[in-house]
Amino acid sequence: xxxxxxxxxxxxxxxxxxxxxxxxxxxxxxxxxxxxxxxxxxxxxxxxxxxxxxxxxxxxxxxxxxxxxxxxxxxxxxxxxxxxxxxxxxxxxxxxxxxxxxxxxxxxxxxxxxx
Amino acid sequence: xxxxxxxxxxxxxxxxxxxxxxxxxxxxxxxxxxxxxxxxxxxxxxxxxxxxxxxxxxxxxxxxxxxxxxxxxxxxxxxxxxxxxxxxxxxxxxxxxxxxxxxxxxxxxxxx
Numbered sequence: 001x002x003x004x005x006x007x008x009x010x011x012x013x014x015x016x017x018x019x020x021x022x023x024x025x026x027x028x029x030x031x032x033x034x035x036x037x038x039x040x041x042x043x044x045x046x047x048x049x050x051x052x053x054x055x056x057x058x059x060x061x062x063x064x065x066x067x068x069x070x071x072x073x074x075x076x077x078x079x080x081x082x083x084x085x086x087x088x089x090x091x092x093x094x095x096x097x098x099x100x101x102x103x104x105x106x107x108x109x110x111x112x113x114x115x
Numbered sequence: 116x117x118x119x120x121x122x123x124x125x126x127x128x129x130x131x132x133x134x135x136x137x138x139x140x141x142x143x144x145x146x147x148x149x150x151x152x153x154x155x156x157x158x159x160x161x162x163x164x165x166x167x168x169x170x171x172x173x174x175x176x177x178x179x180x181x182x183x184x185x186x187x188x189x190x191x192x193x194x195x196x197x198x199x200x201x202x203x204x205x206x207x208x209x210x211x212x213x214x215x216x217x218x219x220x221x222x223x224x225x226x227x
Contacts, residue, residue: 002159044217045215056213101165102206104160107157108155109155
């Protein structure tokens, strides 16, 4: 158990629908990341929160994507008007400390399939 | 986005064999890490390396941080069935940088 829970584990949706994923890290994890992993590839960085502040976003995060961490605890990742290219595993990772060492605790991921 | 190059892409070995895989980059990384991912799960950290030339072990796993800072190697000795999975290298360009860059992965399969 990494202390990072994600929900739902699987989501199937039709193109054009909105979807939301949730990540719950343990309270000690002040740093929270979202990554996207497509089939046969390694995870790709999407965005980073330190407590409730979103401090970095990747160019991969188009304007259809939005992430929040309102109270510095759980986080949500929303995709609006989904496209087939959004089909992927969305991974949440978290850790504690003031500096990123790369040592992240990943959740089990939320797999999105867009039909 | 940028991904590190890993080789081989896949390996088929017999239980008990040793395994070697590597990861290369066109740019320098100041931190190298190795993660393992089982099917349907998130990656789990195996080893972290913070100094060029560093050699670090974790049980049967040994990893090295290349002198050029552009590569890293992972060795697994005396493989067992639970070693099956996908191994990813990952790099941080600068200590404190938030973006972890992952490799393309090496899939390890053990032939019965």
